[in-house]
Amino acid sequence: MAKVKGDIIVDIEKCKGCELCVVACPQGAIALSDNINKKGYHYMIKIKDNCTGCENCALVCPDAVITVYRKSGKKKEKIATISNVQNNMTMEVN
Amino acid sequence: MDEKDLKLNETEFLNEDICVAEYLVYKKPETLIDIDLHYCPGCGHGVVHRLLMEVIEEMNIVDKVIGVAPVGCSVFAYNYMDIDMQEAAHGRATAVATGIKRVLPDKLVFTYQGDGDLAAIGTAETIHACNRGENFLIVFINNAVYGMTSGQMAPTTLPGMVTTTTPFGRDTSITGFPLKISELVAQLPGVCYVTRTSVHTAGNVRRTKKAIQKAFEYQMQNKGTCLIEVLSNCPSNWKMTPLESNKFIEEEMIPFYPLGDIKVPKEEK
Amino acid sequence: MGEVRLMKGNEALAEAAIRAGCDAYFGYPITPQSEVLEYLSREAPQRTGMVVLQAESEIASINMIYGAAGAGKRAMTTSSSPGISLMQEGLSYIAAAELPCLLANINRGGPGLGTIQPAQSDYFQSVKGGGHGDYKLIVLAPSSVQEMADFVRLGFDLADKYRNPVMILSDGAIGQMMEKVELFEQQPKGGTFPKPWATTGKTKDRQRNIITSLHIDPKEMENINLRLQEKYHAIEENEVRYEVMKIDDAEFILTAYGLAARICQKVVELAREKNYKVGLIRPITLFPFPKKLFAEIVPRIKGILDVELNAGQMVEDVKLSVEGKVRVEFYGRMGGIIPTPEEILEHFEKIFIKGE
Ligand SMILES: Cc1ncc(C[n+]2csc(CCOP(=O)(O)OP(=O)(O)O)c2C)c(N)n1
Ligand code: SF4
Ligand code: SF4
Ligand code: SF4
Ligand SMILES: [Mg+2]
Numbered sequence: 001m002a003k004v005k006g007d008i009i010v011d012i013e014k015c016k017g018c019e020l021c022v023v024a025c026p027q028g029a030i031a032l033s034d035n036i037n038k039k040g041y042h043y044m045i046k047i048k049d050n051c052t053g054c055e056n057c058a059l060v061c062p063d064a065v066i067t068v069y070r071k072s073g074k075k076k077e078k079i080a081t082i083s084n085v086q087n088n089m090t091m092e093v094n
Numbered sequence: 095m096d097e098k099d100l101k102l103n104e105t106e107f108l109n110e111d112i113c114v115a116e117y118l119v120y121k122k123p124e125t126l127i128d129i130d131l132h133y134c135p136g137c138g139h140g141v142v143h144r145l146l147m148e149v150i151e152e153m154n155i156v157d158k159v160i161g162v163a164p165v166g167c168s169v170f171a172y173n174y175m176d177i178d179m180q181e182a183a184h185g186r187a188t189a190v191a192t193g194i195k196r197v198l199p200d201k202l203v204f205t206y207q208g209d210g211d212l213a214a215i216g217t218a219e220t221i222h223a224c225n226r227g228e229n230f231l232i233v234f235i236n237n238a239v240y241g242m243t244s245g246q247m248a249p250t251t252l253p254g255m256v257t258t259t260t261p262f263g264r265d266t267s268i269t270g271f272p273l274k275i276s277e278l279v280a281q282l283p284g285v286c287y288v289t290r291t292s293v294h295t296a297g298n299v300r301r302t303k304k305a306i307q308k309a310f311e312y313q314m315q316n317k318g319t320c321l322i323e324v325l326s327n328c329p330s331n332w333k334m335t336p337l338e339s340n341k342f343i344e345e346e347m348i349p350f351y352p353l354g355d356i357k358v359p360k361e362e363k
Numbered sequence: 364m365g366e367v368r369l370m371k372g373n374e375a376l377a378e379a380a381i382r383a384g385c386d387a388y389f390g391y392p393i394t395p396q397s398e399v400l401e402y403l404s405r406e407a408p409q410r411t412g413m414v415v416l417q418a419e420s421e422i423a424s425i426n427m428i429y430g431a432a433g434a435g436k437r438a439m440t441t442s443s444s445p446g447i448s449l450m451q452e453g454l455s456y457i458a459a460a461e462l463p464c465l466l467a468n469i470n471r472g473g474p475g476l477g478t479i480q481p482a483q484s485d486y487f488q489s490v491k492g493g494g495h496g497d498y499k500l501i502v503l504a505p506s507s508v509q510e511m512a513d514f515v516r517l518g519f520d521l522a523d524k525y526r527n528p529v530m531i532l533s534d535g536a537i538g539q540m541m542e543k544v545e546l547f548e549q550q551p552k553g554g555t556f557p558k559p560w561a562t563t564g565k566t567k568d569r570q571r572n573i574i575t576s577l578h579i580d581p582k583e584m585e586n587i588n589l590r591l592q593e594k595y596h597a598i599e600e601n602e603v604r605y606e607v608m609k610i611d612d613a614e615f616i617l618t619a620y621g622l623a624a625r626i627c628q629k630v631v632e633l634a635r636e637k638n639y640k641v642g643l644i645r646p647i648t649l650f651p652f653p654k655k656l657f658a659e660i661v662p663r664i665k666g667i668l669d670v671e672l673n674a675g676q677m678v679e680d681v682k683l684s685v686e687g688k689v690r691v692e693f694y695g696r697m698g699g700i701i702p703t704p705e706e707i708l709e710h711f712e713k714i715f716i717k718g719e
Binding site for chain 2 (some may be wrong): 386387389414416418419420422423424426427428429430431432433434436438452453456460562563564565566567571572573574575576577
């Protein structure tokens with residue numbers, strides 16, 4: 001198994017199956033499911049375990065349903081929000 | 095929201111060692127209220143709403159911001175933004191914002207308007223607010239169509255583009271040419287920052303967010319009017335899938351409405 | 364006693380706006396009321412820090428009022444008939460969003476561009492709701508320069524009390540005439556009514572505030588309408604204002620508001636000299652209309668002559684109030700022509716004395 005650095009969690013019930021995240025993912029890690037959610041949309045799922053946590057999918061998602069995690073210590077522009085919502089997390093800023 | 099409430103992925107790949115608070119890098123902002131957006135699948139309005147709320151949260155200015163919603167698909171913008179907001183009559187958002195900003199000069203004010211709202215029925219209010227150099231931000235969603243009223247021609251509709259009121263394509267000899275309102279207001283001395291962005295790719299989403307951030311900073315420095323034109327899609331009325339609509343932005347919209355800064359404050363040139 | 368000055372009606376109104384603690388004025392020039400914007404531009408910013416801004420149109424000014432009133436401030440605009448027509452959409456939004464603010468219409472003759480001469484032809488527009496939807500303005504009709512000043516303060520207070528737009532319906536003659544006026548003392552800026560609903564930036568200790576008039580759900584929309592109607596009923600119960608002259612023994616009632624009422628005061632004197640028992644009812648609030656007063660007086664009188672500077676507008680409210688139980692006649696001039704007292708008396712005699 002490749003060295004995993006990132007992961008995403010999708011709020012599938014809010015997903016509208018627009019597929020914009022799918023083409024935005026440089027890793028080809030995600031796709032639309034054959035199943036549908038309560039609203040009747042084919043929701044997004046992970047199909048490969050090669051997510052790098054680049055955030056692209058979350059950025060283009062019009063419905064803000066994706067949460068992104070990344071294991072590398074590299075700082076991203078979202079530091080401020082993270083510090084607001086998490087009390088005791090360690091941030092590696094560089 | 096607690097991560098535990100989120101529906102888990104329908105996959106065996108969930109990496110429990112990664113999905114922990116310590117490694118969280120992107121989470122939707124708290125100021126974006128956690129209810130379903132009413133927009134069509136893939137609609138750019140949702141992205142711009144989220145970016146505004148991200149910036150406002152990150153800059154820690156929730157208690158300073160007052161937003162003005164338009165009449166258009168985003169008429170309910172105030173349902174999703176956990177900030178004080180006013181809903182303006184069609185086209186009058188910049189007049190309403192003028193009223194707010196003039197009596198509360200220390201607050202940060204923005205309008206959020208579609209092309210019909212800002213560049214057709216509200217053209218006079220837009221130009222005069224800009225000409226007075228009203229010290230607020232105008233977020234202008236250019237989707238080249240009247241979204242809410244189901245797809246009539248907008249002032250920004252491209253030549254030849256089919257809409258419900260230009261069924262044979264926009265004939266400029268009858269309906270005139272698309273109005274490049276950003277280029278127009280950039281000439282006014284009261285305007286400090288005009289830029290055109292899009293939200294059809296991750297990179298452009300990042301640039302749009304940066305622009306919003308800058309505009310609020312300029313407002314804090316009393317620099318004058320800022321206008322951010324965001325090229326956005328309307329898959330429903332363009333009769334396209336979301337993916338096709340983003341391709342249309344890339345291939346048809348951007349060549350006509352080039353992306354990038356149209357005007358920046360003098361010091362930065 | 365307050366400071367006494369000789370002033371034009373429009374200037375008295377502007378001076379009163381400063382003294383009533385008005386925070387912001389937005390307006391667009393139009394005869395016969397441009398003095399208000401001019402006076403405020405000259406006086407207000409230095410004295411109280413009031414915002415005074417010449418807007419690009421009346422559409423812009425009324426929407427600036429929406430913004431400023433929604434931000435919890437005392438906001439005001441003035442105009443004359445064509446400009447007030449342009450404001451109707453905004454007024455409907457303001458009434459629906461329940462924003463307190465003050466407007467003055469220095470009525471000129473219409474329709475169309477009409478004339479710059481005084482008229483009362485905007486009664487329907489003011490009282491019946493010139494914009495769309497079931498809404499009401501509180502409408503105050505001054506008949507003197509003194510009232511032009513006093514009704515500004517009263518208007519702001521009523522607006523704040525009921526969260527409703529208030530209209531001062533005056534005309535070019537009262538706006539332009541000079542009279543002695545006793546001015547009230549400077550009031551605190553912004554008034555004293557708490558406005559916890561205002562959009563001032565959401566602080567941690569409260570929910571967000573939203574100013575809107577949009578309610579897609581029919582049930583919700585009807586409930587809002589019902590609440591508005593309840594408010595209008597409360598206004599009708601509590602805020603009726605009028606002035607009467609010699610009605611105790613009257614057999615005939617003249618009724619008129621504003622400028623027409625000033626002329627009718629003279630008519631009452633002339634009529635009394637001829638031993639006709641004539642009295643005068645001058646509605647001061649056009650909404651709420653003094654319905655009860657008319658209803659009460661019906662059994663004691665033989666007829667009512669309604670005098671207006673229009674084709675007959677308030678007369679409809681008079682007729683509704685008396686419910687056909689007494690004869691109601693109308694006399695009016697239009698286009699900026701002001702009838703003389705003698706002319707009105709002659710008309711009165713023709714109808715009620717000679718029975719023509
Ligand atoms: C005075 C008035 N005229 C017309 C309308 C109907 N109307 C509502 S939204 C709209 C156009 C909206 O288009 P745009 O501003 O481009 O916003 P979009 O829906 O595309 O985001 C129109 C014409 C209205 N609400 N008010
Ligand atoms: S974070 Fe990046 S790599 Fe991971 S799924 Fe999203 S787009 Fe693909
Ligand atoms: S972009 Fe968002 S809404 Fe669209 S398919 Fe992906 S997760 Fe679902
Ligand atoms: S109609 Fe167009 S602009 Fe409106 S929500 Fe749908 S896609 Fe978006
Ligand atoms: Mg549009």
